[in-house]
Structures are given as structure tokens and as C-alpha cells.
Amino acid sequence: MGMKQERTDLFRRAFELGANYDRQKFDRPPRTGVSRDELLSSLGGPTPENGLSELDALEALVKAAEPGLQVSTGARFMGWVVGGSHPVGMAADWLTSVWGQNCANYECSPAASVSEDVTADWLKDLLSLPEECSVGFTTGATMANFTALAAARSEMLHRIGWNVELDGLQGAPRLRILIGDEAHTTVFTALSLLGFGRNQVKRVSTDDQGRMRVDALKESLEESDTAAIVIAQAGQINTGAMDPFKAILSLLKDRNAWLHVDGAFGLWALACPQLRSQLDGVDGADSWATDGHKWLQVPYDAGFVFVRHAEAHRRAMATPASYLPVQSDIRDPSHYVPELSRRSRAFAVWAIIKTLGREGISEMIIRHCHLAKRLAQQLSQVPGIEILNQVSLNQVIVGFGDDEQCGKMIESLARENRYLLGGATWHDRKVLRISIISWFIDEAEIDGLAEDIIRLWRELDA
Numbered sequence: 216m217g218m219k220q221e222r223t224d225l226f227r228r229a230f231e232l233g234a235n236y237d238r239q240k241f242d243r244p245p246r247t248g249v250s251r252d253e254l255l256s257s258l259g260g261p262t263p264e265n266g267l268s269e270l271d272a273l274e275a276l277v278k279a280a281e282p283g284l285q286v287s288t289g290a291r292f293m294g295w296v297v298g299g300s301h302p303v304g305m306a307a308d309w310l311t312s313v314w315g316q317n318c319a320n321y322e323c324s325p326a327a328s329v330s331e332d333v334t335a336d337w338l339k340d341l342l343s344l345p346e347e348c349s350v351g352f353t354t355g356a357t358m359a360n361f362t363a364l365a366a367a368r369s370e371m372l373h374r375i376g377w378n379v380e381l382d383g384l385q386g387a388p389r390l391r392i393l394i395g396d397e398a399h400t401t402v403f404t405a406l407s408l409l410g411f412g413r414n415q416v417k418r419v420s421t422d423d424q425g426r427m428r429v430d431a432l433k434e435s436l437e438e439s440d441t442a443a444i445v446i447a448q449a450g451q452i453n454t455g456a457m458d459p460f461k462a463i464l465s466l467l468k469d470r471n472a473w474l475h476v477d478g479a480f481g482l483w484a485l486a487c488p489q490l491r492s493q494l495d496g497v498d499g500a501d502s503w504a505t506d507g508h509k510w511l512q513v514p515y516d517a518g519f520v521f522v523r524h525a526e527a528h529r530r531a532m533a534t535p536a537s538y539l540p541v542q543s544d545i546r547d548p549s550h551y552v553p554e555l556s557r558r559s560r561a562f563a564v565w566a567i568i569k570t571l572g573r574e575g576i577s578e579m580i581i582r583h584c585h586l587a588k589r590l591a592q593q594l595s596q597v598p599g600i601e602i603l604n605q606v607s608l609n610q611v612i613v614g615f616g617d618d619e620q621c622g623k624m625i626e627s628l629a630r631e632n633r634y635l636l637g638g639a640t641w642h643d644r645k646v647l648r649i650s651i652i653s654w655f656i657d658e659a660e661i662d663g664l665a666e667d668i669i670r671l672w673r674e675l676d677a
């Protein structure tokens with residue numbers, strides 16, 4: 216058999232295996248029942264001395280790995296804010312692997328560079344963010360936050376005469392970092408990677424929904440005139456709540472400050488006219504981070520960073536070297552993110568936006584928010600079940616009696632394994648977390664989930 220035919224057979228088999236998995240996922244329990252030891256035994260073994268055929272290696276991978284997959288792209292996975300991988304995104308992502316483009320710079324892949332340019336404009340348009348923003352395509356919101364905060368650090372130090380790219384942070388003038396107390400844990404990681412340790416960051420107190428308190432921010436700002444980076448949030452991980460952007464911006468108006476917004480999923484509410492008022496004023500910020508692999512349903516991984524001050528973004532991220540071609544007016548994708556070499560995420564983004572369009576994206580987000588309200592409404596009818604957040608987005612947190620009972624409910628739901636849900640502690644109370652964000656979730660799933668929860672609670676509370 217010729218090499219070309221072997222490759223075609225291999226790809227055809229990979230397609231078949233992928234399509235089988237995708238079809239079956241609707242019938243599979245969302246959480247795998249396989250133990251780590253079983254996976255170690257099926258995937259493990261000594262370093263192979265002699266290779267298998269490509270086809271045999273592929274079959275062996277699927278046989279060993281598939282039992283250990285959580286069905287996170289299915290309709291019953293609601294444990295974390297994890298998107299459902301839109302089918303056209305998966306298909307485009309496969310092609311991205313086949314095309315194998317390194318999108319470091321334009322020369323390496325003109326199509327990757329231009330598709331980033333085009334989708335960057337579409338994303339700004341969908342999210343009503345300022346046209347002048349520069350955009351980077353990252354692995355996720357963690358790196359989008361990191362990139363935006365690197366630009367913020369560069370700009371705020373530049374304004375006071377310090378070049379952090381050349382002279383580093385040791386000996387640099389101090390910057391103040393102010394962040395809501397209920398910010399996502401990864402933002403603290405991003406800050407620490409940038410030299411702002413957890414103990415150096417001022418945590419501003421928050422309200423019962425996890426929103427930054429404006430009076431507390433005002434008090435903190437008034438403590439000093441030092442240049443500040445303020446980090447707000449669109450979509451608290453448990454409650455979905457939005458910070459009061461307009462009020463925050465008015466406090467920052469005459470100050471030397473940069474406002475960054477972590478909107479890993481919540482920023483997508485901007486794509487829906489009916490939800491946009493929840494983020495009133497957010498377009499006045501200096502930078503924003505969001506995910507593609509959450510509400511846009513891009514297969515893992517994809518995130519986006521938007522920076523109003525394109526020069527600062529570029530200064531913080533550019534990777535110059537004499538051997539790398541540069542064309543000043545053409546996009547080199549690596550100048551907007553930390554990595555030089557990476558896959559092109561924009562092809563999948565392009566295909567999804569082209570498929571769903573503005574209407575489809577907005578309809579999906581509204582559907583998820585409607586489903587979250589529907590679930591909360593059904594559960595709140597039952598004595599002993601409490602909805603602990605104001606359900607205005609896609610997140611529902613639920614309390615059951617006391618912490619012990621809540622723990623038992625989380626265990627029972629996990630044991631039944633019809634839905635994959637999460638647990639957390641919210642304001643000193645154990646809660647069940649439900650994130651409605653996967654493309655496929657519909658009313659039937661939500662009603663089934665409500666029935667299961669109510670049945671198990673009645674059994675426990677009997």
C-alpha cells in the first residue's frame with residue numbers, strides 16, 4: 216500500500232472513531248467510572264522499544280483513553296463553566312491539526328494571520344468593544360488575563376518613566392493592584408507570574424453576590440495616589456454576578472489607573488441586547504479577557520485578550536529576533552500573546568462565528584440564561600432547597616438544609632451519575648454549583664435535572 220493511501224486510511228479511521236465517540240456521548244454517563252489505576256494500566260507500560268503501525272497505535276490510544284474521558288462535551292456536564300465544543304469548531308480544529316500551521320508570524324502562515332485579524336474584528340463587534348483594541352488569541356482566560364495585565368504593567372510603569380521590558384521589576388516604582396475579593400483564583404496566579412505576589416495585592420471587599428463594593432474600592436483608592444491597576448470581573452464563577460463597571464470607572468476618572476476586566480464567560484452577555492445592561496459601562500475599561508472555550512463553544516483551548524492601548528500590548532508581548540521576519544503593517548500573531556509558536560485557534564473561531572452568526576450566538580446565550588432561571592424556579596418551590604444567588608446569567612448555586620445534607624446531596628448526585636455537577640463553598644456555606652453553558656443543554660435536560668435533585672432531596676429529607 217502506498218504511503219498516501221495509508222495516511223488516508225489512518226485519517227478515515229480517526230474520523231470514524233471520533234464520530235462514534237461523538238454519537239455515543241449522549242448516552243454515556245457524564246462522569247467516567249474508571250479509576251486512575253485502571254487508566255495507568257491501560258495507558259501505561261514501559262517505553263515502547265519497537266513502534267506499532269500508525270493505525271494500531273491509534274486504535275490502542277482510543278481503547279486505553281476513551282474509558283477515562285469525562286463527557287464534558289455532552290448535555291449533562293454542568294459541573295464547571297465548560298463549553299460543549301460546537302461540532303463545526305471540532306471539525307475546523309481537526310483541519311487545523313492537519314494543516315499544522317505555526318501561527319508565529321505572517322510568513323509562517325498568511326491564512327492564520329489574516330483569520331486572526333478577521334475574527335478579532337468580529338469578536339470586537341459581537342462584544343461591542345472599542346474598535347481600536349488589539350487582540351490576542353490565547354489558550355484561555357488565564358493567559359488572556361496574564362497578557363492584559365502584562366500590558367497594564369508595561370503601560371503604568373511606562374507612564375512613570377520605567378521600562379519594565381528592559382529593566383525588569385526589581386527596583387521598579389511600586390504599582391498598586393486592587394482586585395475584588397471574589398475574583399477568580401487564576402487572576403491571582405497571573406498576577407504572581409507578573410511579579411505581584413498575593414500578599415501585595417489589595418483585595419477589595421465584595422457584596423453577597425461577589426460584586427466589588429464601590430464604597431470599599433473608593434476607600435482603598437483614597438489611601439494613595441500611586442498608579443493603580445484595578446481588576447474587575449464580568450461573571451463571578453459561582454454567582455455569575457457582574458461588577459458595577461460604571462461606578463468603578465467614575466471612581467477612576469481622574470486617577471492614574473488602568474481598569475482590566477476578567478470576563479471569562481460573563482463578557483459574552485454583551486453579545487445579547489437583552490443582557491447587555493448588566494455590564495453597563497464595561498466598554499470604558501482598558502483591557503478585557505474572555506474565553507472562547509466557554510460560551511463560544513470553541514473546542515479546547517481558546518481565549519481572547521483585548522487591549523485598548525495597542526502599543527502597550529505590543530510592547531509587553533512582542534518577540535523580536537533577527538531571524539524572524541517582521542512586516543510592520545501586517546499581523547504577526549505572536550506579538551499579541553506570550554508564545555512564539557502555537558496552533559492557530561482562529562480557524563475554529565472563524566467557523567463557529569460563520570455558522571452561528573450574531574443571532575445564533577445571542578440565542579444560545581439567552582437560552583442558557585433562561586434555562587438557569589427555569590431550574591432555579593423549579594428548585595425554589597421545594598422546602599429546604601435554597602437558591603443562593605440572584606440568577607441573572609447561567610450560574611445557579613443551591614443550598615440544601617445544612618452543610619452535611621448538602622454534602623450528601625452532592626454525593627448522591629455524583630453516585631447516580633446522570634448529571635455531572637460541582638460543589639463549592641460560598642460565603643461559608645457548602646453549595647451545589649450548576650453551570651449551564653454547554654451548547655447542547657435544552658429544557659428536557661434541565662427538567663430532568665430538577666426532577667433528580669428534588670427526588671433525591673425528598674429521600675434525604677424524609
Ligand SMILES: Cc1ncc(COP(=O)(O)O)c(C=O)c1O
Nearest residue numbers: 296355356357399401452479506
Ligand atoms: C471568571 C474566570 N476567570 C478566569 C478563568 C480561567 O479561565 P481558563 O480556565 O480558561 O484559563 C475562569 C475559568 O473558569 C473564570 O470563570
